Amino acid sequence: MSLDVEQQKGAPRTAGARRAEWIGTRWLGVGLASVLSVITLGLAVTGRLGLYVNPDSTWFAISMAVVMLVGAVASFALPLGAESDHGHDHGLPHSTGERAEREPHGHAEASHADEPPRPVALAATVTGGIAASGVVVLALVLPPASLSAEFAISRNVGAPPLFAGADVVALAATGDTASFGIGDWATVFATATNTGAFEGDAVELTGFVTPSEGGEFDLTRLVITHCVIDAQPAGVPIVAVGPVPETGQWVTVTGTVRATSDGRLQIEAGSVEEVPEPADPYEF
Secondary structure, X not given: OOOOHHHHHOOOXXXXXXXXXXXXXXXXXXXXXXXXXXXXXXXXXXXXHHHOXXXXXXXXXXXXXXXXXXXXXXXXXOOOOHXXXXXXXXXXXXXXXXXXXXXXXXXXXXXXXXXXXXXXXXXXXXXXXXXXXXXXHHHHHOOOOOOOHHHHHHHOOOOOOOOOOHXXXXXXXXXXXXXXXXXXXXXXXXXXXXXXXXXXXXXXXXXXXXXXXXXXXXXXXXXOOOEHHHOEEEEEEEEOOOOOOOOOXXXXXEEEEEEOOOOOEEEEEEEEEEOOOOOOOOEO
């Protein structure tokens, strides 16, 4: 005896199961995006959006958050389940008689909405949904914070910085370095060919301490182009008299650029003062 279509494909889902799926789909789409938009606007109002995006890009982040919230409000005009309406019939015949001819047992073809989800697909969706929801909830409840020194160390691959070019080195050679940050000096230190041109330049830089291969410690700062996703560490070697501050400690170094006998540049510190993390912890 042959099984009917419902027994072969599994029992259709109940109305409650379909409703739960529709609510979950809307949460993973409009819901999570709306929460992130609220977080973005909250950070902007409190002046802490700079912990996550370049100040030059805040207008874009804020405008996209507003657009998302407007779209979220508009989405309430759509009934639950509208996301699964493909708007076409997959080429199936419309008349009941034609459907009966296609199906030997006279059962109308089950709709995709009534088919039970495959176990693997369901597990992947649930796992991904829980992970995404967890990240968003953590972003909502945890206080805003800058990226850590451990993050900078993990991203330091020993390669020259990518956020500046020959124009920075040329400007430094003229002695016009008063506005230079750690990122600018890191580029000079990594790419300059005439190190003697920078001998004796006075510097005053603020950053956090990381381990060094060329000095007693590296004075480091994270440089952001657009947002924290593209953050790159920049560091300059510091030679100083006295104990080395703990890794991650913010310090202000006042000193002088020196060229070593092997053609490297480093900063000879006259003073190393421990300071709190600045309100703008990144360079841009």
